[in-house]
Amino acid sequence: MTESAGSPSFVAGGAELPFNPADGAFQADPFPAYGRLRDQFPVLRGPLGAFLVSRYEDCELLLRDRRMGKDFANSKFFQQIMGEAGDNPPPFLGLGLDDWDAKLFMLTDPPEHTRLRGLVSQAFTPAMIKDLRVSVAATVEELLGELPERFDLMERLATPMPIRVLGTMLGIPAEEQAQFTRWSVEIAGLLDLDVALPPEVAEARRTAVAACTSYFLKLAEERADGDGQDLVSQLVRARDQGSMLTTQEIAATCVLLVVAAQETFSNLLGNAAVVFARQPKAFTRLAEQPETTDATLDEVMRLEPPAHQVGRIALERMELHGHVIEPGDAVILLVASANRDERVFPEPDTLDIERKGPNHLSFGRGIHYCLGAPLATMMAEEALRGLTARITSLALAEETVAYKPGMGLRGPARLPVMVRKRVS
Numbered sequence: 001m002t003e004s005a006g007s008p009s010f011v012a013g014g015a016e017l018p019f020n021p022a023d024g025a026f027q028a029d030p031f032p033a034y035g036r037l038r039d040q041f042p043v044l045r046g047p048l049g050a051f052l053v054s055r056y057e058d059c060e061l062l063l064r065d066r067r068m069g070k071d072f073a074n075s076k077f078f079q080q081i082m083g084e085a086g087d088n089p090p091p092f093l094g095l096g097l098d099d100w101d102a103k104l105f106m107l108t109d110p111p112e113h114t115r116l117r118g119l120v121s122q123a124f125t126p127a128m129i130k131d132l133r134v135s136v137a138a139t140v141e142e143l144l145g146e147l148p149e150r151f152d153l154m155e156r157l158a159t160p161m162p163i164r165v166l167g168t169m170l171g172i173p174a175e176e177q178a179q180f181t182r183w184s185v186e187i188a189g190l191l192d193l194d195v196a197l198p199p200e201v202a203e204a205r206r207t208a209v210a211a212c213t214s215y216f217l218k219l220a221e222e223r224a225d226g227d228g229q230d231l232v233s234q235l236v237r238a239r240d241q242g243s244m245l246t247t248q249e250i251a252a253t254c255v256l257l258v259v260a261a262q263e264t265f266s267n268l269l270g271n272a273a274v275v276f277a278r279q280p281k282a283f284t285r286l287a288e289q290p291e292t293t294d295a296t297l298d299e300v301m302r303l304e305p306p307a308h309q310v311g312r313i314a315l316e317r318m319e320l321h322g323h324v325i326e327p328g329d330a331v332i333l334l335v336a337s338a339n340r341d342e343r344v345f346p347e348p349d350t351l352d353i354e355r356k357g358p359n360h361l362s363f364g365r366g367i368h369y370c371l372g373a374p375l376a377t378m379m380a381e382e383a384l385r386g387l388t389a390r391i392t393s394l395a396l397a398e399e400t401v402a403y404k405p406g407m408g409l410r411g412p413a414r415l416p417v418m419v420r421k422r423v424s
């Protein structure tokens with residue numbers, strides 16, 4: 001990295017590529033920078049030594065490549081970051097936390113990953129998702145209520161919705177859900193690997209994870225010997241029936257679900273609303289032809305993915321576009337860039353619900369493919385159903401969208417909208 005005009009830019013192949021994740025222009029629209037990466041530097045050694053990969057074909061293959069692991073904690077990359085962070089390590093995905101002796105299974109490799117994911121998958125079967133739909137629809141009704149003509153869509157729906165749904169899945173009593181919503185916003189920050197995190201922000205995240213973990217440890221104890229159908233009760237039964245599952249792992253898994261669902265889903269809804277505000281015909285079509293919802297959601301997810309990157313740690317030496325990647329190196333797959341790769345998607349910046357061809361990478365691929373994808377899709381369908389039942393169009397109430405900071409996840413920090421209400 002060098003300094004140019006006061007802002008960092010990468011040096012790649014002897015040429016400078018202006019690309020500063022903290023820059024306002026990049027935050028407002030990162031896609032032109034991704035396009036330059038795909039054309040000129042399909043693999044680029046970025047800040048902190050991680051390799052950025054930007055083309056669809058490479059991202060897709062590497063997501064499924066078993067020479068790529070996820071055990072960040074034991075990687076040379078992560079040790080180096082922790083070294084640089086000194087006294088204020090970012091509480092990235094629960095790593096670097098005191099008193100934490102279970103890993104989030106998203107960050108494990110087989111066989112540990114297979115065991116833990118297998119146990120949790122029972123809560124995400126199509127039948128379970130179908131059963132949850134009614135309560136998700138009721139949550140949407142309650143949150144949207146009688147809509148005013150102007151409101152903040154993040155505050156009203158996108159932020160509270162995921163934790164409310166997870167609360168139901170995990171069996172969290174209604175009166176305890178408010179504190180949960182507060183924790184979840186802090187905990188969602190665990191996906192953010194920021195070495196320059198202000199100490200008070202890092203501390204707030206650590207405190208929230210500790211509180212939430214103790215809460216789940218207690219809940220797991222209370223659910224012992226019960227016959228509840230919620231996920232915590234199911235995991236406790238699995239533990240007691242000899243599934244080699246510890247109470248710490250149960251708590252860590254519940255925290256993981258909050259981390260994995262909160263920001264991703266709220267970004268999905270926020271990003272979808274921005275697309276619909278800018279392309280009102282797409283929203284009208286959704287209301288008039290609800291059968292196009294799935295195809296529309298797929299396109300919104302391709303164009304504006306809630307998570308722009310997915311990380312891996314190389315387990316073996318490999319070469320890619322002339323770069324040598326050594327074991328322990330971090331590889332960042334820029335799925336948001338891959339989704340707009342013109343080598344794969346004709347007119348990649350256009351929303352086209354008739355599009356044929358390969359799927360987007362927004363839910364990942366391979367053994368870590370998003371466990372919550374069917375749930376997230378069902379939740380988004382219900383949220384859109386709630387909106388189209390109430391309004392005929394929505395417009396942005398502010399000229400520019402204020403995005404949340406960071407390069408890993410992307411979604412509006414707030415989204416004031418003005419809506420035209422449906423006359424019933």
Ligand code: HEM
Pocket residue numbers: 105106107117166256257260261264265268305306307310311361362363364365367368369370371372373375376
């Ligand atoms: C629109 C919303 C969502 C998006 C875009 C999203 C995206 C992703 C992606 C890209 C991965 C793969 C990570 C990797 O390969 O390293 C992932 C994994 C995961 N997601 Fe989601 N996610 C969403 C919602 C949810 C929800 C609602 C839940 C659960 C309630 C969830 C639970 C998980 C879990 C547990 C994993 C880890 C899977 C594993 O490592 O085996 N996600 N998600």
